[in-house]
Amino acid sequence: MRPKAELHLHIEGTLEPELVVELARRNRVELPTFDVEAIRARYHFVNLQSFLDIYYENMAVLRTEQDFYDLATAYLKRSGVQHAEIFFDPQAHLIRGVPLEVVFGGLHAALKDSDIPAALIMCFLRDRGPEEAEEVLRAALPYREQFIGVGLDSAEVGHPPSLYRRVFDIAAGEGLHRVAHAGEEGGPDYVWEALDVLRVERVDHGIRAMEDPSLVARLREERIPLTVCPLSNVRLRAVPSLRDHNLPAMLDEGLLVTVNSDDPAYFGGYVEDNYRALREQLGMSEAQLDQLARNSFEAAFAF
Numbered sequence: 001m002r003p004k005a006e007l008h009l010h011i012e013g014t015l016e017p018e019l020v021v022e023l024a025r026r027n028r029v030e031l032p033t034f035d036v037e038a039i040r041a042r043y044h045f046v047n048l049q050s051f052l053d054i055y056y057e058n059m060a061v062l063r064t065e066q067d068f069y070d071l072a073t074a075y076l077k078r079s080g081v082q083h084a085e086i087f088f089d090p091q092a093h094l095i096r097g098v099p100l101e102v103v104f105g106g107l108h109a110a111l112k113d114s115d116i117p118a119a120l121i122m123c124f125l126r127d128r129g130p131e132e133a134e135e136v137l138r139a140a141l142p143y144r145e146q147f148i149g150v151g152l153d154s155a156e157v158g159h160p161p162s163l164y165r166r167v168f169d170i171a172a173g174e175g176l177h178r179v180a181h182a183g184e185e186g187g188p189d190y191v192w193e194a195l196d197v198l199r200v201e202r203v204d205h206g207i208r209a210m211e212d213p214s215l216v217a218r219l220r221e222e223r224i225p226l227t228v229c230p231l232s233n234v235r236l237r238a239v240p241s242l243r244d245h246n247l248p249a250m251l252d253e254g255l256l257v258t259v260n261s262d263d264p265a266y267f268g269g270y271v272e273d274n275y276r277a278l279r280e281q282l283g284m285s286e287a288q289l290d291q292l293a294r295n296s297f298e299a300a301f302a303f
C-alpha cells in the first residue's frame, strides 16, 4: 500500500452501523432498529440531501466525550493513511444539546492518543446560515489550538459560499486554514466564489470545476488542491458511475487532485477502497495512483 494522506473525511461519516448500535445501547438512545444489517440496508441515496438526512439522524447516538473519542479512535485505527485532516460538524451536535467542550474534548484526546498524525478542521453547516456559523466560530476560539482550519459543508445548492464571507474573514484573521465544499452538486460558480470570496486554500470535491476551462486554468496555475471522493460521488449520484468519473481528466489537466473517502461508513469504503476502485473499475494506472498519493502530501496543511 502506498503512503497517503486523507484530506476530506467527515468524522461523523465514519460512524459504522456497529458503532451506532453500541453507542445507542450505551446511551439508551431509541433507534428504529438495532439490527446492523437493517441500518446498513437504508444506505441507498439518490442525492446529497437523502444522505444528509440519515447522516444527521444517526448522530443522535453521539452524546459523551467518550463517544467522540471512540468514534475518532476507530477511524484512525482503520483509516489506512499516514496523515489525516479531519472534518467535524459542531453545529450538528450543538443543536442536539451536546456542548462544544464535549465534542472538542473527545476528538482532541483521540487525535493526541493516535499513532497517526492528524488534525481537525471545523466545518460550518451552510444550510444553517452565516449568523450561526459566526456564533460557532466565536464559541470555538477558546479551543483555537485544537483545530487548524475551517470548512463549509452540508446541502450545497442554494447556499452559495459568498454568504459566508464574514465568518471566513474572521477565521483568516485567526490564522486558520480555509476550505469549502464546492462543485459537488453546485456549479463552477460556487468554486469561483469559494476561491474569490472565501479565499479557500483547497476545494472539497470541485468535480464540476471541469465544466469551466478558465476555472481549470486558475486551479492549475495556483496549484489549488481538489479533494475528490470517487465512491462518494457515485453513491450520491454526482456521477452516473465510476467509469464516468472525470478524475483521470482532472489529472490530465495538471490539477492537484487527491483521493479521499468523505463518509466511508456510508459510501462503501475507506481511502484504500477508493484507490482499488479507481484501479479496478476505472482502469487507472499505478503511475496515476502514485501521482494521486504524492499529491495528497503536497495538498496537506499540517504535514
Ligand code: HPA
Pocket (backbone or CB within 6 Å): 010, 013, 048, 055, 153, 154, 155, 156, 181, 184, 232, 262, 263
Ligand atoms: O459530501 C458531503 N457534502 C456535503 N456535506 C457533507 N457532510 C458530510 N459529507 C458531505
Ligand SMILES: [Zn+2]
Pocket (backbone or CB within 6 Å): 008, 010, 153, 181, 204, 262
Ligand atoms: Zn464531504
